[in-house]
Amino acid sequence: MARYGMQYGPPQRSRVPLVLVAVLGLVLIVILAVGGVLLYQRLDEPDSAPPATKPSTADAVEFRRVLKSEQGQCPSPPSDTVVCDANGFRYTVGRVELNGAHVTEVKAAQNEGDPTWHVMLNLNSEGAEAFTRLTTDLAKKQPPLNQIAIVVGDQVVAAPTVQSAIPGGKVQISSNYTKKTAEELARRITG
Structure with a gap:
């Protein structure tokens, strides 16, 4: 008796679906890994402010x-x-001793662990030298002659008392700013 088309054992299955499932599984793992890395990097960044300008x-x-x-009251016109x-x-002020031409960077920033924000200005070398000279001189004076007015537009945004020389060309404008108000001031300075 001849057996035609008879097969012994379990039927043979095509390996194509198994390979397809394995490839799709690897693609899914790669997508999840890349997404996880990107999410980790985003969460690892501090609450960042707009780029410095x-x-x-x-x-x-x-x-x-x-x-x-x-x-x-302020005079009108200014x-x-x-x-x-x-x-x-009202502040009666002297001549402009430094200005935006001496500033290389403006950014809203926050010190770690401090809920308040400030605006950080970095000065070029000429500005840093002039600021050091200015603050050295102001530190020797009594109030209000030891104050420096930081004027943005036609408004004093800060008038800190200078108690010692401030070298290094880094100026921090602080006034219990929130992130929004610090970013707004930085935008006013950068135009």
Whole structure:
């Protein structure tokens, strides 16, 4: 008796579906691994501010000595020698000693562990030398003559008291800023 087409043992299956499932599994593993790495890198970055930039014009930010400070209204139209802040203080100021042309970088920043934000300005070498000379001189004076007005547009954004020389060309503008207000000030400086 002849057996035609008879096969002994389990039927043979094609290996194509098995290979296809294995390839799709490897592709899925690669996609998940790349996604995990990208997510880890994103989570590892601090709450970052916009990219740092330079001031758009030289007069975008000015550093001036404070000659007098008092409560009062600002002159209208604005004066070159009397500038006000947002809190109603009038500052009689000296000449511009440094400006946006000396600033190489402006960025909103936050110190680790500190909930408040500030605006960081980096000065070029000429600006760093001038700022060191200015703060060295101001540190020897009594209030308000030891204050430096940082003027953005036609407003004093900070008028810190200088207690010692500040070398190194790094200027930090602080005033209990939030991330939003620090970024807004940085944008005002950079135009």
